[in-house]
Amino acid sequence: MLNFKPLNLEDKITFDKYLKPYTFSTCEYSFTNLFIWRKGLDVQYCIINDVLIIKKMDFHGYYHFMQPIGYRKENLKEIIEVLMSYQKEHEMNYLFKDAETSFVHDVKEIFGDKFIIEEDRDNSDYIYDSSKLSSLSGKKLHGKKNHYNNFIKNNTYHTELINEQNIEDCLKAACEWCKQNDCKGYLKYELKAIQELLTNSNKLDFIGMAVYVNDILSAFTIGEKVNDDMAIIHIEKASANINGLYAFVNKTFVETCFSDIPFINREQDLGKEGLRKAKLSYYPVKLEPKYSIY
Template sequence: MNKIPEYPESAVFSKDIKDLVEPLLQNLHDGISELTFYSLLIHSKKYDYRLTKTKTGAVLLLRKKNGKDYFVPLNKMPSNQEIETLKKDGYSAVLVGESILKDFLEREPDKVSAFEKDRDNADYVYLKTELAELKGKTFHKKKNHVNSFVKNYAPAVELLTGKNVHDAAEILEKWQQAHLEIPSDYETAKAALSLIGEAPFFGIVVYIGAEPAGFALGETLGGGETFCTHFEKGIESYKGIYQYLNQIMAAKLDGQIQFINREQDLGDEGLRQSKMTYRPYKFIEKYKEKM
C-alpha cells in the first residue's frame, strides 16, 4: 500500500501499512503505551483496528471496543467539521495525547470543555532505578518478597529469544488455564510471542531449576529513555514470581533507560492499588471526548 485511504475509506491495520504509519508513531512524544506499531499490531484483531486519513491530513486509527466506535488521532485532531462527520458516523475520540490535544485547543479554544482525562487509561511511569533497586522504607516489603523468592527458588534468568520463546509460550498456556474464568490478554500476549525476532521487543524468561516460571516483555518508547512493559506472566505457585519479574526486568534493561511505563489499570481497583504501591513517578495522561 502506498497511501492511507481517505475517510470514510480505511485500511486494515497490518504489516502492509508499517511504512506508512510507523514514522507517524515514532514522531509522537507523549509516550502513550498503546501507540507503537507492534503494540497496535498485536491488538489489531481484538479492536478491529483500521487506518484512515481526513481531507485536512489527520491520520486516524479507527477502533471498536465494547460495541462502540472510536478514533485515535495519530498526528493531529481532525477539523471541527470532520469531527462532526465522525460523530454522525458514531465515532468519538479516545487516547488523545496531551501534545495533540494542546495543539487542537490552541486552534479551537472553545472546545476545551469537550474533552476530559481518561483516568482508567492513564499510564503509570516509574523510575527504573527504583524498580530495579527497591531501596528504602517504601519498598521494604517488596524487597523482602524478592529476597525470599531468590532464597527459596534460586531462579535463573535468560533473555527472551527465538531459542527459548517456546518456554515463554508454555508459561502463557499454563497461565491461561489458571485464568479461564476472566477476560484476559492471552491472545495479544500470544501474538507478541509470535513476533519475537521480528518486533523490537526485549524480554526475559525466569527458570526455576529446569522449569520455565515466568516471562516479561516490552519495548522502548519514543526517544529511548522509556521502556514499556507490555506483558508479565508467571506461574503463581512460585510465591513472589511477579515481584521478582518486575524487579529483575528493570535490572536487566539497558543503561539509557530511565523510566518504565507499566501501562494502565483499566479502572480495576485492585490493580490500581497494586500499581500505586510501587510509587509512580508520573502518569501519561490520555484524553477522550465527553459523551
C-alpha cells in the same frame, strides 16, 4: 471519504514513518501495542493529507479515533471536522480517546469549549523511575525488596532473554495461566496479544525475559524502548504460587534490559481494583493522563 483498512504487520514501515518522529508519553502510540491488540480492538487506519488516522474500539465495544499523527496546527481544524462528520455518520460514541495532554491543548486552542473533554483515569499510564524499579531502594519499596530477597534465597532459578528456543515454553505457559483464570473477556484478548507478540518476535521491536524455576518456565515479561526517555512493559506474567517471583521479574527485567532508560511505563490498570493496587504499590512518579473527547 475515509477508507479505513485493518492494521497488519506489513504496515509497520508506514506507522514507523509517522510515529517515530514524535515522543509520545503513553503506551497507546507504540506500533507494537497497536499491532498486538489489532484484532481484539479492531484497529484500523487511513491517511488523509499526509496525516495518519487510527480508529479502534475500546474494551466496552465503542469506536473512537486516536489523536491524528503528523498533523500541523494549521490543518488540525480541517482534519477534526472531517472526523466529526464520520463520527456522526457512523454514530460513534466518542470522537477521540487515548488523547494526550498536548493534543488536548491544541484542540482547546482551536475549538475553545466546543468539546467535552474528560480525563480517563482507568486508562492513565503508570510511569516509574527506572532506577527505583531496578534497585528497589528506599523505605517505600522495602517490602518489595524483601519479596525479591525471599525469592532469590529460596529458589533455584535462571533467566534467559526470549529467543527461538524458549518461545514455545512461553506460549504454553501463557495458555495455561489463561485457562487457570477462566480465559475470557480481557484475559482472552491478552492471550491473543501475547501469541501475536511471540510468534512475530523477529519482526517487532521488543525484548523479553523468561525465568525458569527448577528448570520450569515460571515467568516471562516483554517490553520495548520507545524513545530515549521511556520503555514500555507490555506483558508480565508469573506463577502466583512462587513467593517473590513478580518482584524478581519486575526488578531484574528493568535492571537487565532498561537500566539506561530514565522512565518505565507499565501501562494502565483498566479500572481493575487488584491491578490498580499492584501498580500503585510500586509508587509511580506520575500517572500520565489520557483523555476522551466528544
